[in-house]
Amino acid sequence: MTDTGTRTRQTTSTRSRVVQFVDRTRTRMFGEAEQSAFGPDHEPTFFERMRERLAKAADFVAPAVRPITGIGWITLLLGVAAIVGGLVFKWHEVIVIGVAALLLMALAVLFVLGRTRYRIELDLAYTRVIVGERALGRIEIHSSHTRTLAPASIEVPVGTAVATFDLPRMEPGDMHEDIFAIPTRRRAVLQVGPVRSVRADPMSLLRRQVKWTDPVELYVHPKTVHLEASAHGLVRDLEGITSRELTASDISFHALRDYVAGDDRRYVHWKSSARTGKLMVRQFEQTKRSILALGISTSPDDYANPDEFETAISVLGSLGLQAIRDEMDVSVTTSTGRLPVAGSKRLLDALSGLEWSGRNSRFYRLAQQIGREQGGASLVVMHAGTTVTPEEMRRARLLLPAQARVIVFQPQTDAKVRVRELGDAQMVTIDDVQSLPRILRSLEDR
Structure with a gap:
């Protein structure tokens, strides 16, 4: 019994070490097991892990491929396809075309490389205008870099349209100002901004944008006319409309009644009281606000x-x-x-x-x-x-x-x-x- 128990404990200890070794290896390869909707002990499947890793890879690669324009993607795919097809079919001319396309992409990268440091302020003279009026805006651009900044383009989205300004070469500490007008042909709520700087190559293969401000809402109000103060006289009764409910105090007089303990003596009708020999108070019809x-x-x-x-x-x-x-x-x-x-x-x-x-x-x-x-x-x-x-x-x-x-x-x-x-x-x-x-x-x- 003693030898059997000892062998059982040794087997269990060996199995536990093996399980721990497998768990550690799996953690190093795939990460910690995540909780899911199936319960706290549910471990993601192989496909769930692959989907998560693909999502992380896409987030990592997205900033690098985001500057590529539609023309850039066509050039890149054409270059790769030309080189592969040329190598397979031994077409040297096609290989040259592919290399040229890739060289164009490489040159385009040089145009968009580099960090830009601006301090940009967007200011609208009025954030509320009447349809037909022009809304004036101003952007003030300060160079915050320690080196000379290359020329760039500044874009200000206004609703579905985009206003573009050419920014010259700026030395450290330089300031550039542009004033623009927004025509308002129809009633709307327009989003002005965010202001972004754009660097692109001459072939428009790459286009790099950096946002510098938050958007500002511009309200284009409908046309209205000023009406006379008596326009609400349409209701007929400026103080309100009378109802059939009776009350002890109001504006619309209804009748007289006998005084009851607790009535406000301000509404005692003294002439009628003297004539009848008993206190009489006024009774009113309750009015409601128009x-x-x-x-x-x-x-x-x-x-x-x-x-x-x-x-x-x-x-x-x-x-x-x-x-x-x-x-x-x-x-x-x-x-x-x-x-x-x-x-x-x-x-x-x-x-x-x-x-x-x-x-x-x-x-x-x-x-x-x-x-x-x-x-x-x-x-x-x-x-x-x-x-x-x-x-x-x-x-x-x-x-x-x-x-x-x-x-x-x-x-x-x-x-x-x-x-x-x-x-x-x-x-x-x-x-x-x-x-x-x-x-x-x-x-x-x-």
């Missing part, structure tokens, strides 16, 4: 052309800005959700990035959303293009709050401005945002 609900469809099916959509955004922006200045309760709802109305700047920024999409819901669904979320609105102003028919507007009106006044602005280029009654709603045909103040004055008289 709520303006603005809605705009962002479905291209609701507009005949992009100009109608841009006019609708300008009209909505003008109404929203005036409501914010008048400190009214206002909400702006689109086919994709609500826009921030905490301030004029935030509203215009949101309108700058508003785009239409075929996936967005149409006018009828927008009315349904406003009726569900803005049940207490006193004035609803919606915007849609000429493809929305009056019949669709009538059906959409049934989904909106019953107590609200509903106005639908329908932009139509080169059309005559007019107001049309659609039951208890009104459809306004507008040609341009400049006609909005005149239209509002006519609506106030109705």
Whole structure:
């Protein structure tokens, strides 16, 4: 028994040493075993390890091959293929072509080698402009290298376009400045930058880029017009709309009633009390603050052309800005959700990035959303293009709050401005945002 136990322990000890030796060898060759979704003790398979090593190799090689352009790849592959084909088929002329192609790649490497040290500042005069205005920008480039820097190109991406500047040879401590203008033909949110330096060879085989700044957002706001302070008179009641709820203190007087212990004596009607011989107090109808609900469809099916959509955004922006200045309760709802109305700047920024999409819901669904979320609105102003028919507007009106006044602005280029009654709603045909103040004055008289 003793000899058997001793032999068993020796065998177990030898097996443990062998297992430890195998584990150490595997760790040196493949690394530590990683935990996975299968559990903490799961060891990656051979294919998982190979995939990980290929990913690491790609990360290592990517910086070296990233400067190669499309023409560079063609030249490189042509050179290798020509040399291999020439050696196989004994074509000396083809070998010469391959060697020449590889020599061109080698010469191109000399143009992009070397470190560049710049300190670049990107500055926009204004980060918010109105569509049609030019946004001015400035880049200031300082040489931070101890040696002379070779000429290079500086690129400033502006949206989908790229502005290019030629940078001359710079001595240590030199400064170079360039001023550029950004035309704003349409409403948008443009990303300006990051500023990058570019070094390339004359054949454009290699192109090396280095980013030096962070991007800056430029908001191109829609055109808006200033409205008179009385524009919110469309609601009829500047203090609010009265309800059937009675209260002890408000603005709209309702009737007199007997005094009850606890009533505010400021509202005791002394003449009636003297006449009846008992205290009488005033009773009021509770008023609610006027709520303006603005809605705009962002479905291209609701507009005949992009100009109608841009006019609708300008009209909505003008109404929203005036409501914010008048400190009214206002909400702006689109086919994709609500826009921030905490301030004029935030509203215009949101309108700058508003785009239409075929996936967005149409006018009828927008009315349904406003009726569900803005049940207490006193004035609803919606915007849609000429493809929305009056019949669709009538059906959409049934989904909106019953107590609200509903106005639908329908932009139509080169059309005559007019107001049309659609039951208890009104459809306004507008040609341009400049006609909005005149239209509002006519609506106030109705």
